[in-house]
Amino acid sequence: MNEEMEALYRNNTWEIVDLPKGRKAIGCRWIYKIKYKSNEEIERYKARLVAKGYSQREGYHSKKDNRVCRLIKSLYGLKQAPRKGNEKLSSSLSSFGFEQSINDYSLFVKKI
Known part of the structure; x- marks a missing residue:
């Protein structure tokens, strides 16, 4: 604890x-x-x-x-916790140059 x-x-x-x-x-x-x-x-x-x-x-x-x-x-345990976690992940991946798919929001693509 x-x-x-x-x-x-x-x-x-x-x-x-x-x-x-x-x-x-x-x-x-x-x-x-x-x-x-x-x-x-x-x-x-x-x-x-x-x-x-x-x-x-x-x-x-x-x-x-x-x-x-x-x-x-x-x-943990709050109803908005998964949404906030996803927001953090999305912003972190975007900062590394990944783009979120319009058709599938769980898919991130980085073009080289």
């Missing part, structure tokens, strides 16, 4: 801000997974922070503190 949190902080995934009036925070939870090697030995333990994009209930916060984490980058 510490490694995941460090990565999120290092990538400036969110900023701490006051919760706007009339808005509700979306919660999050931890997902734990064990990664195995091909010979079935444990390679590592993995923790991932996932947003509860399916819910509109308030996330955890102190009664005295009304600040929340405003996402700057997408987090």
Whole structure:
């Protein structure tokens, strides 16, 4: 969990801000997974922070503190996460000279 949190902080995934009036925070939870090697030995333990994009209930916060984490980058579990990931991939490939196909948006071509 510490490694995941460090990565999120290092990538400036969110900023701490006051919760706007009339808005509700979306919660999050931890997902734990064990990664195995091909010979079935444990390679590592993995923790991932996932947003509860399916819910509109308030996330955890102190009664005295009304600040929340405003996402700057997408987090696993949000409905727009795949779209944001695709946007990032498309812009990166375009910067390397690839062109996106009009007929198949998952196809990128680089003319030499």
